[in-house]
Amino acid sequence: MNELQAILEGFESSQTSGEITFLATVVKTQGSTYRRPGAKMLITNTGRMIGTISAGCLENDVFEHTQQRMSEGEPIVITYDNAASEDIFWGFGLGCNGIVQILLERLERETMPNAIAFTxxxxxxxxxxxxxxxxxxxxxxxxxxxxxxxxxxxxxxxxxxxxxxxxxxxxxxxxxxxxxxxxxxxxxxxxxxxxxxxxxxxQPPTRLVIFGAGYDAVPVAQFAQALGWQVTVVDCRANQATKERFPRSCDLILSRREVVDKQVFIDDYTVAVVMTHNYLDDLEILKMLLPSPARYIGVLGPKLRTERLLEDLRLQGIVYNTEQLKRLHGPVGIDIGADTPEGIAIAIIAEIQAVLTNSSANFLRNRHQPIHQSDESNLNLLLTT
Structure with a gap:
């Protein structure tokens, strides 16, 4: 479950239990900060806190603000200037030289417009x-x-x-x-x-479809779920034992390669990893995925194998354009020297995350601009200086 969904479910449970709830949202930052605008934390009068707005430095102080405003319905903005000397005086000691502004508001189900219901x-x-x-x-x-x-x-x-x-x-x-x-x-x-x-x-949750249900697919599913992604596992060998291997929260489709295109839904929010370890299965799956709107298509195996798959598709009279092939990543994953199922899974998930956020996946120590400044912003800066 991702952080946002946990907050929404926490709000629903608070309404059932009669708790008073507040939502703290990071709305603006300057300089170095742990969380960016959009980070949220749900706070109840009983002390429950779901989500984070910092590395654990600000949460308790924001909770104290809610205690002081139990009877008030008006929102406030709290500013933390982590670069100021008062930061040390008050004992936050955040270590990040930035400014964080947090909107704190009491949540009511009947509030209009209702951002919670909309989300x-x-x-x-x-x-x-x-x-x-x-x-x-x-x-x-x-x-x-x-x-x-x-x-x-x-x-x-x-x-x-x-x-x-x-x-x-x-x-x-x-x-x-x-x-x-x-x-x-x-x-x-x-x-x-x-x-x-x-x-x-x-953004709706990222939907990951894993084609293949071997033991090496299990950590891929686990790491993806830790990020809050919705995971579907497609087993083209239709093995009932697969259900015991994967987390219960994963959707499982038992299929055959001849009909997999009729059983799997792919949309703009879907990313896919092909790891069936069966060449003919991969061939049929790629035939379906490449013309689909999937944002990312990863293929496990050596580069020559992926090239052979594309060549066999071409011999069948199927040719894909440059834009379709741009989404294809084979071999799958970033180069972190991984050689275990868990390490390879980390490399795969990291590459997908980089693609989704349009990031370079380079070492942060080699970055000359702030960590959270987009590559597009960096390019614009270079073009205008």
Whole structure:
């Protein structure tokens, strides 16, 4: 289960038990910080905390803020300046020279627009969603702290933001975030003031389909589930004993290669790893995967074997274009010197994560820009200097 889903389930259980709940969200950071905007923590009046907003340095202090605001419904923004001398004075000693701003708000089921219900819908229905949240403003602007705009995939908008000078720009930026799938912090200079908004992209869980049910596929499934991914294992040998090998939370499909394309659903949020150890199975699976919308296709085995698979498909009259082949990774995984099932699984999961986040997978010590600055930002910096 991923952190966001755990928070949503924690909120549901808190409503059943009658607990008062608060949500702490990192909305803006500057400099070096452990978590980035979008990190969340659910806090109850009984002391339960689900999720993290730091490396464990800020959580208890944020909890104390909730204790002081039990009877109040208005959100607040808490700023931690980890570079300031007061950090040492107050005993946080965070060690990261950055600034973290956290929006703390009391959760109510009837709140509109309801970001919790919207997020749950995005995960359940497996679609993107955009939540734009006001966390700072100055001047005579018609917004409140914690005001929101929700953007659905069909263009539907729900908002309690009233300022007519802000809405058009906010809608445009939210639509842009939907297209590029990147969260951002935006500052809007308006005729009567300014507003800062955190535009957050809610992503459905990554869906990993593992073709092959050997013992080497088990750690791949386990590591993927640790990241909150939804895992489906396809066993083309239709072996009932496979069910005992994998975690119960994995979906298991017992199939044959001739009909696997009719039993497995592949969409834009699917990544796939082919590790059947059977050449003919791999051939049929690749025939299905390459024209599919899968974001990543990994093939276990030497490079020459993958090239032979593609050549055999070509001899069958099946030719794939450059864009389709870009998603193909064979051999699968990044080079970390892995030679055990667990090590290979780490290499596979790390490569998929790098592809999903458009990262280079290089050593961080060799990086000249901040860790969380995107490669695209680095390129733009180089082009403009």
């Amino acid at each position: 749950q819908e995005c995960l359940n229905k497996k679609h993107l969603g955009i939540i734009a949240t006001v966390f700072a403003f100055e001047g005579a602007v018609n917004v409140k702290l914690g005001s929101r705009l929700l953007l659905y995939p069909n263009g539907k908008i729900i908002t309690d933001i009233k300022d007519p000078t802000l809405i058009p720009s906010l809608i445009a930026d939210s639509q842009a975030a939907f297209t590029n799938q990147k969260s951002s912090v935006n500052n809007y200079q308006l005729p009567l003031g300014s507003v800062e908004v955190f535009i957050e992209v809610i």
